[in-house]
Amino acid sequence: MTPPTVSTPPFPAGFAWGTASSATxxxxxxxxxxxxxxxxxxxxxxxxxxxxxxxLYASDFALLAAWGFGDYRMSLDWARLEPQPGQHDAHAIEHYRNILKAGRDASLNMWVCLLHTALPAWFAAEGGFLAPKAGETWARHVTFIAETFGDLADGWMPINNPTAYAQKAYLTGTFPPGHASQEEFLTVLQAVHQADFEAALILRQGGKPTSTNEALLTLHPADNSAETAGIAALIDSVVWDSWLNLARTPRYQDAFDQYGFSYYFSPAINASGDLLPYPAANPVGPQGYVPWAPGLGEVLARLHKELPDKRFLVAEIGYGGEDDASRAVYLQEAIGQVHDAMRTGMDIAGIHLWTAIDNYEWLDGHHVAFGLFDRDRTPRPSARIIQSLMRK
Incomplete structure (x- = not known):
């Protein structure tokens, strides 16, 4: 069945359409x-x-280029490149260079991410970003990446979703190392954001653009109590101020050429700090949240207010689940939110969709589909809807 279409005006020439993935x-x-x-x-x-x-990377790139995409964001797995401290794997280097070359040969702009969730086991054993010399270790890695792959990268996105990483690894304990410590969470939150900005300073020296990829949302208080307002303000500060404060400092105000972000949901919150599905009447997806396109509009409006005159990238939006008709409607509505924001004067470079081809979804394994294409590279009807939007 062909999904319903939502009226979306054409985007300006030069608007970037891309997809995103990660190594793991x-x-x-x-x-x-x-x-x-x-x-x-x-x-x-x-x-x-x-x-x-x-x-399948070469044929995947050819498929995406033929479909109309111009950007591709991928991560280079630090552990594959440096399986032991100071010892780089020549085969892994060559393999990633071949992948980047294949993408460029397919006329894709290759955006390179340096860290997407998984850490080298040796770095994790040292304490990861809690280690006393983590900053030095990270800076050496960033410099190595810049020197080794800088000729093949069209743009840099140093760390994927720093706040989400710190939260899952050190607050809820659902990702390794599985800690649940507010003190460790706040320490890593600061350290990983600073690592992101420091990496951008190094990477942009090569003349290629740099972009953040913050996991952003807006919060909707579940009631009018002072307790709920207080906890909402606290979590809002973690999501927004943890990186905005750095972006406004003299050292980092020009570290990023554009501010990219991921958006998936905007929850309600109660006085206990529980994040609840919002809007409550809408269907909840397989990962426990409501895919709600107007929330993307809220995030865009907040960004435009917080960082006026800056350039932005919708670095990740997607829909997880088997209901492809709902995926098509959601993505069209979300893309409409982007177009509306641009009509207000917001400078948005493009949209990267998560994801092109069904992949591994961490704790959900292979059971939640986000792809416009399935693992056999068969396009879903939603892919054709997106293609029609890109060709307007």
Whole structure:
């Protein structure tokens, strides 16, 4: 069945349409990273080969380019590149260079992410971003990436969703190392955001654009109590101020050429700090939240207010689940929110969709579909809707 279409005006010439992926999700975990250990301990489903990207990347790029996409964001797996401290794997370097070359040969602009969730096991054993010399270790890695892959990168996105990483790894404990410590969370939150901005200062020296990818949302108080207002303000500060304060400092105000972000939901919150599905009357998706396009509009409006005269990138939007008709409607409505924001004068460089091809979804394994294409590379009807929007 063909999904219903939503009227969306054309975007201006030069607007970037892309898709995004990560190493672990598209290649699978490696014994050299800490997600592998998480899987082996039974705390996450096996990632296997991700979605077979390691062998199908050239044909995947050709498919996406033919479909009309111009950008592709991928991560270079630190653990594959440096399985032991100071020891770089020549085969992994060559493989990633071949992947980047194939993307460029397909006329895709290749955006490179340096860290997307999984850490080298040796770095994690040292304490990760809690380690006393984590900043030095990270800076060496960033410099290595810039020197080794800078000629093939068209843009840089240093760290994927810093706040979400700190929250899952050190507050809720659902990702490795599985800690639940408010003190550790706040320490890592600051450290990983600073690592992101410091990386941008290094990477932009090569002349390629840099972008953040913050996990952003707006909160809707579940009631009018002072307690709920207080906890909402606290969590809002974690989501927004943790990186905005850095962006406004003299050292970092020009670190990023554009401010990118991921959006999936905007929850309600109660006095206990519980995040609840919002709007409450809407269907809840398989990951426990409501895919609500107007929330993207709220995030865009907030960004425009907080960072006037800056350039932005919708670095990640997607819909998880088997209901492809709902995926098509949601994505069209979300894209409409972007178009509306641009009509108000907001400078938005483009949209990267999560994701092109069904992949591994961390704790949900292979059971939640986000792809415009399935693992067999068969397009879903929603892919044709997106293609029609890109060709307007």
């Amino acid at each position: 999700q598209s290649q699978g975990a490696t014994p050299a990273d800490n997600w592998w250990g998480w899987e082996q301990a039974g705390k996450a489903p096996a990632s296997g080969d991700g979605n077979a990207f390691d062998t």
